[in-house]
Amino acid sequence: AQSVTQLDSQVxxxxxxxxELRCNxxxxxxxxxxxxxxxxxxxxxLLLKYLSGSTLVKGINGFEAEFNKSQTSxxxxxxxxxxxxxxxxxxxxxxxxxxxxxxxxxGTRLAVHP
Amino acid sequence: xxxVSQDPRHKITKxxxxxxxxxxxxxxxxxxYWYRQTxxxxxEFLTYFQNEAQLEKSRLLSDRFSAERPKGSFSTxxxxxxxxxxxxxxxxxxxxxxxEGIPSYEQYFGPGTRLTVT
Numbered sequence: 001a002q003s004v005t006q007l008d009s010q011v012x013x014x015x016x017x018x019x020e021l022r023c024n025x026x027x028x029x030x031x032x033x034x035x036x037x038x039x040x041x042x043x044x045x046l047l048l049k050y051l052s053g054s055t056l057v058k059g060i061n062g063f064e065a066e067f068n069k070s071q072t073s074x075x076x077x078x079x080x081x082x083x084x085x086x087x088x089x090x091x092x093x094x095x096x097x098x099x100x101x102x103x104x105x106x107g108t109r110l111a112v113h114p
Numbered sequence: 115x116x117x118v119s120q121d122p123r124h125k126i127t128k129x130x131x132x133x134x135x136x137x138x139x140x141x142x143x144x145x146x147y148w149y150r151q152t153x154x155x156x157x158e159f160l161t162y163f164q165n166e167a168q169l170e171k172s173r174l175l176s177d178r179f180s181a182e183r184p185k186g187s188f189s190t191x192x193x194x195x196x197x198x199x200x201x202x203x204x205x206x207x208x209x210x211x212x213x214e215g216i217p218s219y220e221q222y223f224g225p226g227t228r229l230t231v232t
Contacts (some may be wrong), residue, residue, distance in 0.1 A: 004156075032219055043118070043205060043223035044157070051219055090156050099145065099164065099211060100219055104156030 002027040002093045006105035014113050015083055021076040021108045023091030030096040033074040035065055038088045038107075047089075050074065051096075061085070086112045116140075118224035120206050126230045127196055134192045135227045139208030146189050147221060148181060150174065151203040160204075163189060164211070196231045203228050 007022040025031065032051050036044040048059025055067040065076045074091060088109050092102040119138045127133050139146050144165050149157035160179070162170045165186035175181075178196075183189040193200055207221035 034220065036223075041225075041228075043225045044207075045223070046220045049220055092156075094219070099162060099169070100209060100221065101147070101159050101162060101170065102149075102157070102207075102221060103159070106154070107156050 002029075002031060002095065002103045004091050004093055004103055004105035006089075006091055006108050008108050009106065010109045010111065012111045012113060013081055016080045018079050019077065019081050019085075019110065021089050021091075021110065023074045023076065023105060025072050025074065025091070025093045027072075027093060027095070031093045032096050032100070033065075033067060034092040034094070034102065035059065035063070035074075035076050036090045036092060036104075038090065040087075044090065047076070081110070081112045083112050083114060085110060118206055118208055118222050120204075120224040120227050122227060123225060124228050124230075126232065129198060129231055130195055132192065132194045133196060133229065134190055135204055135206075135229075137189045137191070137206030137208075137224060139188070139206070140222055143208035143210050143222070144186065145209050145211045146183055147207045148189070148191055149205040149207065151205055151226070152201075157205055160191075193229075196229075198231045201229055201231045 003026045005024045013019045034049045035047040050067045058064045088107045091105045094100045121136045146163045148160040151157040163183040178194045181191045203226045205226045206224045209221045
Protein backbone atom coordinates (compact mmCIF):
# COMPACT_ATOMS: atom_id res chain seq x y z
CA ALA A 1 0.00 0.00 0.00
CA GLN A 2 1.07 3.55 -0.62
CA SER A 3 0.77 6.66 1.55
CA VAL A 4 1.56 10.33 1.06
CA THR A 5 2.53 12.92 3.64
CA GLN A 6 2.43 16.62 2.90
CA LEU A 7 4.46 18.15 5.64
CA ASP A 8 2.88 21.62 5.65
CA SER A 9 -0.86 22.19 5.85
CA GLN A 10 -0.45 25.91 5.09
CA VAL A 11 2.33 27.92 3.47
CA UNK A 12 2.08 31.72 3.49
CA UNK A 13 4.40 33.57 1.12
CA UNK A 14 4.77 37.02 -0.36
CA UNK A 15 4.28 37.65 -4.05
CA UNK A 16 7.41 37.12 -6.19
CA UNK A 17 9.09 35.06 -3.44
CA UNK A 18 10.17 31.45 -4.05
CA UNK A 19 8.19 28.61 -2.56
CA GLU A 20 8.64 24.91 -1.86
CA LEU A 21 5.80 22.56 -0.97
CA ARG A 22 7.02 19.34 0.57
CA CYS A 23 5.78 15.83 -0.18
CA ASN A 24 7.03 12.47 1.09
CA UNK A 25 5.63 9.12 0.11
CA UNK A 26 5.81 5.53 1.27
CA UNK A 27 5.53 2.52 -1.00
CA UNK A 28 6.88 -1.00 -1.32
CA UNK A 29 6.60 -0.87 -5.13
CA UNK A 30 7.57 1.55 -7.85
CA UNK A 31 5.27 4.54 -8.10
CA UNK A 32 4.26 7.35 -10.36
CA UNK A 33 4.10 10.76 -8.69
CA UNK A 34 1.81 13.70 -9.35
CA UNK A 35 1.07 17.23 -8.17
CA UNK A 36 -2.44 18.57 -8.62
CA UNK A 37 -3.81 22.05 -7.91
CA UNK A 38 -7.35 22.81 -6.78
CA UNK A 39 -8.88 26.27 -6.95
CA UNK A 40 -11.96 27.02 -4.80
CA UNK A 41 -15.06 25.06 -5.81
CA UNK A 42 -13.28 23.44 -8.72
CA UNK A 43 -11.91 20.02 -9.58
CA UNK A 44 -8.25 19.11 -9.67
CA UNK A 45 -5.85 20.17 -12.41
CA LEU A 46 -2.57 18.39 -13.07
CA LEU A 47 0.53 20.52 -12.54
CA LEU A 48 3.14 17.89 -13.35
CA LYS A 49 3.94 14.21 -13.15
CA TYR A 50 6.92 11.91 -12.75
CA LEU A 51 6.75 8.54 -14.49
CA SER A 52 10.40 7.72 -15.18
CA GLY A 53 13.58 9.26 -16.54
CA SER A 54 14.88 12.66 -15.48
CA THR A 55 14.20 13.28 -11.81
CA LEU A 56 13.55 16.99 -12.40
CA VAL A 57 10.18 17.52 -14.01
CA LYS A 58 8.70 20.77 -15.22
CA GLY A 59 5.02 21.51 -15.24
CA ILE A 60 2.57 24.23 -16.02
CA ASN A 61 2.56 27.75 -14.59
CA GLY A 62 6.31 27.71 -13.89
CA PHE A 63 6.22 24.88 -11.34
CA GLU A 64 8.80 22.12 -11.14
CA ALA A 65 9.41 19.14 -8.87
CA GLU A 66 12.28 16.82 -8.13
CA PHE A 67 11.94 13.11 -7.48
CA ASN A 68 14.35 11.83 -4.84
CA LYS A 69 14.10 8.08 -4.56
CA SER A 70 16.48 7.72 -1.60
CA GLN A 71 14.50 10.25 0.44
CA THR A 72 11.16 9.16 -1.02
CA SER A 73 10.32 12.80 -1.67
CA UNK A 74 8.74 14.77 -4.50
CA UNK A 75 8.88 18.44 -3.48
CA UNK A 76 7.21 21.10 -5.60
CA UNK A 77 8.95 24.42 -6.25
CA UNK A 78 8.36 27.73 -7.96
CA UNK A 79 11.01 30.46 -8.11
CA UNK A 80 8.57 33.38 -8.03
CA UNK A 81 4.92 33.08 -7.07
CA UNK A 82 1.96 35.19 -8.11
CA UNK A 83 -1.26 36.06 -6.33
CA UNK A 84 -3.03 33.75 -8.77
CA UNK A 85 -1.08 30.76 -7.39
CA UNK A 86 -3.16 30.90 -4.21
CA UNK A 87 -4.83 27.49 -4.09
CA UNK A 88 -4.74 24.03 -2.53
CA UNK A 89 -1.96 21.75 -3.77
CA UNK A 90 -2.13 17.96 -3.57
CA UNK A 91 0.65 15.44 -3.96
CA UNK A 92 -0.45 11.99 -5.15
CA UNK A 93 1.05 8.59 -5.96
CA UNK A 94 -0.11 5.62 -7.96
CA UNK A 95 1.39 2.17 -8.36
CA UNK A 96 3.51 2.01 -11.49
CA UNK A 97 1.96 -0.35 -13.99
CA UNK A 98 -1.29 -0.55 -12.07
CA UNK A 99 -4.57 1.02 -13.04
CA UNK A 100 -3.53 4.39 -11.68
CA UNK A 101 -5.65 4.57 -8.50
CA UNK A 102 -4.40 7.78 -6.90
CA UNK A 103 -3.48 8.07 -3.23
CA UNK A 104 -3.48 11.72 -2.17
CA UNK A 105 -1.87 13.67 0.61
CA UNK A 106 -3.96 15.93 2.82
CA GLY A 107 -3.02 18.99 0.81
CA THR A 108 -1.07 22.21 1.34
CA ARG A 109 -2.84 25.54 1.24
CA LEU A 110 -0.58 28.08 -0.51
CA ALA A 111 -1.53 31.66 0.36
CA VAL A 112 0.28 34.33 -1.65
CA HIS A 113 0.16 37.80 -0.14
CA PRO A 114 0.86 41.11 -1.93
CA UNK B 115 -12.58 17.35 -25.89
CA UNK B 116 -15.06 18.95 -23.56
CA UNK B 117 -13.56 17.54 -20.37
CA VAL B 118 -15.17 15.55 -17.59
CA SER B 119 -18.57 16.82 -16.54
CA GLN B 120 -20.56 16.10 -13.40
CA ASP B 121 -24.17 16.72 -12.54
CA PRO B 122 -25.45 18.20 -10.33
CA ARG B 123 -22.76 20.56 -9.06
CA HIS B 124 -24.50 20.95 -5.72
CA LYS B 125 -27.03 18.79 -3.91
CA ILE B 126 -28.68 19.47 -0.57
CA THR B 127 -30.70 16.62 0.84
CA LYS B 128 -32.25 15.55 4.10
CA UNK B 129 -30.88 12.66 6.08
CA UNK B 130 -32.40 9.40 4.97
CA UNK B 131 -33.04 10.44 1.38
CA UNK B 132 -31.44 8.80 -1.65
CA UNK B 133 -29.28 10.79 -4.06
CA UNK B 134 -27.74 10.00 -7.44
CA UNK B 135 -24.84 11.73 -9.13
CA UNK B 136 -23.80 11.49 -12.77
CA UNK B 137 -20.37 11.66 -14.36
CA UNK B 138 -19.66 11.98 -18.08
CA UNK B 139 -16.00 11.18 -18.79
CA UNK B 140 -13.94 12.31 -21.73
CA UNK B 141 -15.45 10.34 -24.58
CA UNK B 142 -12.52 8.12 -25.57
CA UNK B 143 -11.46 7.31 -22.00
CA UNK B 144 -12.04 3.73 -20.90
CA UNK B 145 -11.16 4.18 -17.22
CA UNK B 146 -13.35 6.04 -14.75
CA TYR B 147 -12.74 6.74 -11.07
CA TRP B 148 -14.81 8.11 -8.20
CA TYR B 149 -13.25 9.90 -5.24
CA ARG B 150 -14.64 11.56 -2.14
CA GLN B 151 -13.15 14.70 -0.65
CA THR B 152 -14.12 15.97 2.78
CA UNK B 153 -13.29 19.44 4.05
CA UNK B 154 -9.60 19.98 4.58
CA UNK B 155 -8.60 16.57 3.23
CA UNK B 156 -7.27 15.16 0.02
CA UNK B 157 -9.52 13.07 -2.23
CA GLU B 158 -10.00 9.43 -1.22
CA PHE B 159 -10.50 6.67 -3.76
CA LEU B 160 -13.97 5.10 -3.84
CA THR B 161 -14.19 2.92 -6.93
CA TYR B 162 -12.82 2.27 -10.41
CA PHE B 163 -14.30 1.12 -13.73
CA GLN B 164 -12.57 -0.16 -16.81
CA ASN B 165 -15.19 0.15 -19.51
CA GLU B 166 -18.38 -1.19 -17.86
CA ALA B 167 -16.63 -3.45 -15.36
CA GLN B 168 -16.27 -2.24 -11.77
CA LEU B 169 -12.86 -3.62 -10.85
CA GLU B 170 -12.26 -2.22 -7.39
CA LYS B 171 -14.31 -0.82 -4.54
CA SER B 172 -12.81 0.88 -1.51
CA ARG B 173 -13.80 -0.09 2.01
CA LEU B 174 -15.16 3.48 2.17
CA LEU B 175 -17.93 2.37 -0.17
CA SER B 176 -20.46 0.97 2.27
CA ASP B 177 -23.51 -1.05 1.28
CA ARG B 178 -25.45 2.20 0.95
CA PHE B 179 -23.27 3.23 -2.00
CA SER B 180 -23.58 1.79 -5.48
CA ALA B 181 -21.92 2.82 -8.71
CA GLU B 182 -22.61 1.79 -12.27
CA ARG B 183 -21.18 2.47 -15.68
CA PRO B 184 -23.58 0.97 -18.21
CA LYS B 185 -22.15 0.55 -21.70
CA GLY B 186 -18.84 1.92 -20.53
CA SER B 187 -19.84 5.54 -21.03
CA PHE B 188 -21.28 7.72 -18.27
CA SER B 189 -21.32 6.59 -14.65
CA THR B 190 -23.71 7.07 -11.77
CA UNK B 191 -23.03 7.02 -8.04
CA UNK B 192 -26.04 6.44 -5.81
CA UNK B 193 -26.14 6.90 -2.05
CA UNK B 194 -29.10 5.39 -0.26
CA UNK B 195 -30.37 6.53 3.15
CA UNK B 196 -27.92 9.42 3.30
CA UNK B 197 -26.23 10.28 6.57
CA UNK B 198 -24.64 13.54 7.67
CA UNK B 199 -21.24 11.88 7.37
CA UNK B 200 -21.84 11.53 3.64
CA UNK B 201 -21.51 15.30 3.22
CA UNK B 202 -18.51 15.79 0.96
CA UNK B 203 -17.37 16.67 -2.54
CA UNK B 204 -17.68 13.70 -4.89
CA UNK B 205 -15.15 13.82 -7.70
CA UNK B 206 -15.09 11.85 -10.91
CA UNK B 207 -11.99 11.36 -13.06
CA UNK B 208 -11.17 9.52 -16.26
CA UNK B 209 -8.23 8.45 -18.38
CA UNK B 210 -7.18 5.98 -21.02
CA UNK B 211 -5.46 2.85 -19.84
CA UNK B 212 -4.76 -0.78 -20.54
CA UNK B 213 -4.15 -2.00 -24.07
CA GLU B 214 -6.98 -0.22 -25.83
CA GLY B 215 -5.04 2.87 -26.74
CA ILE B 216 -2.16 5.07 -25.75
CA PRO B 217 -2.30 5.14 -21.94
CA SER B 218 -2.47 8.45 -20.15
CA TYR B 219 -1.29 8.07 -16.60
CA GLU B 220 -2.75 11.34 -15.45
CA GLN B 221 -6.38 11.48 -14.47
CA TYR B 222 -8.66 14.24 -15.72
CA PHE B 223 -11.02 15.45 -13.03
CA GLY B 224 -14.49 16.87 -13.24
CA PRO B 225 -15.64 19.87 -11.18
CA GLY B 226 -17.23 17.64 -8.54
CA THR B 227 -20.64 17.36 -6.91
CA ARG B 228 -20.87 18.92 -3.47
CA LEU B 229 -23.32 17.00 -1.28
CA THR B 230 -24.74 18.51 1.89
CA VAL B 231 -26.86 16.25 4.10
CA THR B 232 -28.96 18.15 6.64
